[in-house]
Amino acid sequence: MAIINxxxxxxxxxxxxVFRSATLSAAILVLLILGGVAVxxxxxxxxxxxxxxxxxxxxxxxxxxxxQFGALAPIYGTVVTSAIxxxxxxxxxxxxxxxxxxxxxxxxxxxIGVAVELLAAVPxxxxxxxxxxxxxxxxxxxxxxxxxxxxxxxxxxxxxxxxPPFGIGVLTAGVVLAIMVxxxxxxxxxxxxxTVPPMLKESGYGLGATTWEVMWNVVVPxxxxxxxxxxxxxxGRALGETMAVTFVIGNAHRISSSLLxxxxxxxxxxxxxxxxxxxDLYTSSLIALGLLLFLITFTVIAAAxxxxxxxxxxxxxxx
Amino acid sequence: MNRxxxxxxxxxxxxxxxxxxxxxxxxxxxxxxxxxxSHGLAGMSWHLFTAMTPPPGGQGGLLNAxxxxxxxxxxxxxIGSPIGVLxxxxxxxxxxxxxxxxxxxxxxxxxxxxxxxxxxxFIYEIVVxxxxxxxxxxxxxxxxxxxxxxxxxxxxxxLNLVPIGMKDSSAALGxxxxxxxxxxxxxxxxxxxVTGLLLAIARISGETAPLLFTALNNQFWSTNxxxxxxxxxxxxxxxxxxxxxxxQDLAWAGALIITVSILVLSISARVLLALLxxxxxxxx
Numbered sequence: 122m123a124i125i126n127x128x129x130x131x132x133x134x135x136x137x138x139v140f141r142s143a144t145l146s147a148a149i150l151v152l153l154i155l156g157g158v159a160v161x162x163x164x165x166x167x168x169x170x171x172x173x174x175x176x177x178x179x180x181x182x183x184x185x186x187x188x189q190f191g192a193l194a195p196i197y198g199t200v201v202t203s204a205i206x207x208x209x210x211x212x213x214x215x216x217x218x219x220x221x222x223x224x225x226x227x228x229x230x231x232x233i234g235v236a237v238e239l240l241a242a243v244p245x246x247x248x249x250x251x252x253x254x255x256x257x258x259x260x261x262x263x264x265x266x267x268x269x270x271x272x273x274x275x276x277x278x279x280x281x282x283x284x285p286p287f288g289i290g291v292l293t294a295g296v297v298l299a300i301m302v303x304x305x306x307x308x309x310x311x312x313x314x315x316t317v318p319p320m321l322k323e324s325g326y327g328l329g330a331t332t333w334e335v336m337w338n339v340v341v342p343x344x345x346x347x348x349x350x351x352x353x354x355x356x357g358r359a360l361g362e363t364m365a366v367t368f369v370i371g372n373a374h375r376i377s378s379s380l381l382x383x384x385x386x387x388x389x390x391x392x393x394x395x396x397x398x399x400x401d402l403y404t405s406s407l408i409a410l411g412l413l414l415f416l417i418t419f420t421v422i423a424a425a426x427x428x429x430x431x432x433x434x435x436x437x438x439x440x
Numbered sequence: 441m442n443r444x445x446x447x448x449x450x451x452x453x454x455x456x457x458x459x460x461x462x463x464x465x466x467x468x469x470x471x472x473x474x475x476x477x478s479h480g481l482a483g484m485s486w487h488l489f490t491a492m493t494p495p496p497g498g499q500g501g502l503l504n505a506x507x508x509x510x511x512x513x514x515x516x517x518x519i520g521s522p523i524g525v526l527x528x529x530x531x532x533x534x535x536x537x538x539x540x541x542x543x544x545x546x547x548x549x550x551x552x553x554x555x556x557x558x559x560x561x562f563i564y565e566i567v568v569x570x571x572x573x574x575x576x577x578x579x580x581x582x583x584x585x586x587x588x589x590x591x592x593x594x595x596x597x598x599l600n601l602v603p604i605g606m607k608d609s610s611a612a613l614g615x616x617x618x619x620x621x622x623x624x625x626x627x628x629x630x631x632x633x634v635t636g637l638l639l640a641i642a643r644i645s646g647e648t649a650p651l652l653f654t655a656l657n658n659q660f661w662s663t664n665x666x667x668x669x670x671x672x673x674x675x676x677x678x679x680x681x682x683x684x685x686x687x688q689d690l691a692w693a694g695a696l697i698i699t700v701s702i703l704v705l706s707i708s709a710r711v712l713l714a715l716l717x718x719x720x721x722x723x724x
Contacts, residue, residue, distance in 0.1 A: 133616050133619070134616070136616070136618055136619075137616040137617065137618045139618075140617075140618035140621070140622075141530075141534060141617070141618065143526055144526045144527065144529045144530035144533070144534060145530055145534065145535075146526075147522075147523045147524075147525075147526035147527035147530065148526075148527040148530040148531060148535065148540070148541070148544050149540075149544075150523055150527065150588075151523075151527055151544050151547055151548050151551065151588065151589075151592065152543065152544060152547055154551065154562075154585060154588070155547050155550065155551060157562060157566065158554075158558060158559070158562045161561075161562050161565035161566055162558070162561060162562065162565070164565065165561070165565050212461070213461040213464060213465065214461075215458075215461075216457055216458035216459075216460070216461025216462065217458070217461050217462045217465050219454075219455075219458040220458040220459060220461065220462040221462075224455060224458060224459070225462075233462065233466070235707075235710060236465075236466055236469055237465060237466075237469075238706075238710075239469065239703060239706060239707070240465065240468065240469045240472075242642055242702055242703065242706040243469075243472060243646075243699060243702070243703075244645075244646025244647070244648070244673070244698060244699070244702060245646075245648070245649075246646065246648045246673050246676055246677060246695070246698075247472065247476070247646070247695055247698070247699050248472070249677075249680075250676065250680045250691065250692070250695055251471075251472050251475055251476075253680070253681075254475070254479075254680075255471065255475050300468050303465055303468075304465070307465065331447055331448065331450075331451035332451055332455060333450060333451040333454040333455065334447070334451070336454075354553060357553050358553060360555070361554065361555025361556075361557065361558070362555070363555065363556070363557045363648075363649040364648045364649055364673075364677065367677075368680070368681070388555060388557050388649070391557055391561070392557060392649055392652055395561075395564075395652065395653045396652065396653050396656065408561060408565070411557070411558055411561040414555060414557075414558060415554075415555075415558050418553075418554060418555055418558075419550060419554070422549075422550050422553050422554065423546075423550055426546060426549045426550060430546075
């Protein structure tokens, strides 16, 4: 043991401690960031929450002149646009995942998978500018008149499709959101479907089941938790998405019974008004909106992660 | 027989629907790229890279915005990625299965998909309010916060891919974990970590929402990190929504520049990863 130089060894030990604490502090910083987000939002939102109390989330009024603020319209807009997005994107994402795992020729599997992932890399502002200048006019000219003429007269849901076709509005925002979250949902579902043991699928085929029957009766039940996790991850994105929605929703602080009318969401209200907000109560109300969004998305994303994690553990155990 | 035909028909319908869904997804990507190319190329000219953003109705370029975006993205990566890499190292090498690591992994995944506008509000509260004014440094910090989760995740995943034998060999030679990490693990996982950096750059260079009320915008040339700074996403946002034709053209050109750079970054990250995997495969 004579080759070990004690001074050298002591120095090594110091380096080791320094490096270890550096990595540990960086890791703890991640926790602090999330805690900091929560604390700073609560502090910023405090004047508004104190001033309006619980009525902040139940009132529709949003009047900077009289300093009266309520979050109901943005909450409504956020929920409705996300619901439309999920209604469109979940079946479509399921379809893409089905295509990629069961139907796609092996040669095309990778290019199409990459294309879907590239759609996820396009920044949201691009979806916004595209939605405003390309998608909104198309919807206004071709889709919305049809909806008004055909669905507008159906009793029960008719009121959802009343009014003039503005182009921009809640429905358009929902459609843009659907396109944005589609790649996330499709990619997660594909990854989940890939974890289904081939043996199970082969057994299904061996019994004479069709591709769809294997999909619906074998693959889907086996990957149920992962599917829900992927959907909730997409939902988390849709709820918090800002720029794309801000372009196409029309930014009107009111709740309209028609999906074709302009509206607002939590994130687009913040993006639009924050730099122009004068007065502490106005700024604080916008931060309170941010706090609400944080709480909603945190719950959804945390639930999604918990589900995907459960699946991962189960998959790990099964392998 | 009838029943069998029904089942086959049902199968056909659903498979056709799945094909249509895939086609729709691809068509959306194609439509977005096509729109960007057709509008953006019309606005492309040398002025973009030599002139400042113009006042309403005037001619101009995007030089200050391009510069500001580059500076803030670079600063964001310089601040965020070391934290992400170090934290990822802790999770992969020191913490592994501890309760703290499990919590950090969970929180990191939440941060990874948290709305970026919330991060903007956070930095506004702790930096802009304290300093009393908007600044490029606040913008860079909000981008750094967004870069951390991406680099952390890839670093941990890539370090976990390094064969355990390499770590053991280093330990057997008497090296402390820090030495092993720096001299053996980091070099072995280099391309993977670089992939993480590329993905992080791609993620933050298109972010708009967190810059709206941290870096704000600046119509003029500014290199002062302590003052508001122009940046491409916010300029696109303002110009696209303006009624002026010149501004809208600039917005389209900016959108094309941003999208092309991000797609190039994401594709190179993927190619790098593919090379890494094929190299690993043949090495064994």
